[in-house]
Amino acid sequence: MSDDDADPELLELLRQSLGISSVRQDGLSSNTGVLADAEHVYNNSIDVAIDMYGTKAAAASIYKAMQERGYSTQAWSEHELHPKQAEGFSEIDILNFIFTMDLLNFSLADHREEWRQIPVEC
Known part of the structure; x- marks a missing residue:
């Protein structure tokens, strides 16, 4: 591991301290690979662009609608x-x-x- 690489154990400790551990209590990992696949497409595609602000706005809008509807x-x-x-x-x-x-x-x-x-x- 180079100095630029993130230490997986430190990342997991940080996630746990924030309450977003990738290791569930039942032993199943919450890492489905979807984010890694999306990152691969993002980094290797010519015709694909993902706008961070648009993504965050969409997530906030969906979350708000779910809260309002009690879903x-x-x-x-x-x-x-x-x-x-x-x-x-x-x-x-x-x-x-x-x-x-x-x-x-x-x-x-x-x-x-x-x-x-x-x-x-x-």
Whole structure:
């Protein structure tokens, strides 16, 4: 490790002191690799630009809307169609479900203003 590299143990200690440890109490890591993949795309793409201020503004807007509507992970998990660990689904199964639903919602959306989005009925 060079002098410019961050010490992983010191980073974890800092995260723990801020209450954002990447090691969960149940032994599962909260590091899904998504941030590393996003950083790779950001650093290696010519046609991709991520605006830090826009990203922070979007996150703040989403958080505010969730607070105003009382939406939470608990509310999400109460929906009858969403898989639950109590039903025998693993965390990976649930994450795969969320990813698939998000992908379907994005893929089936008609982005032209003159057309309505395609509803998916279950």
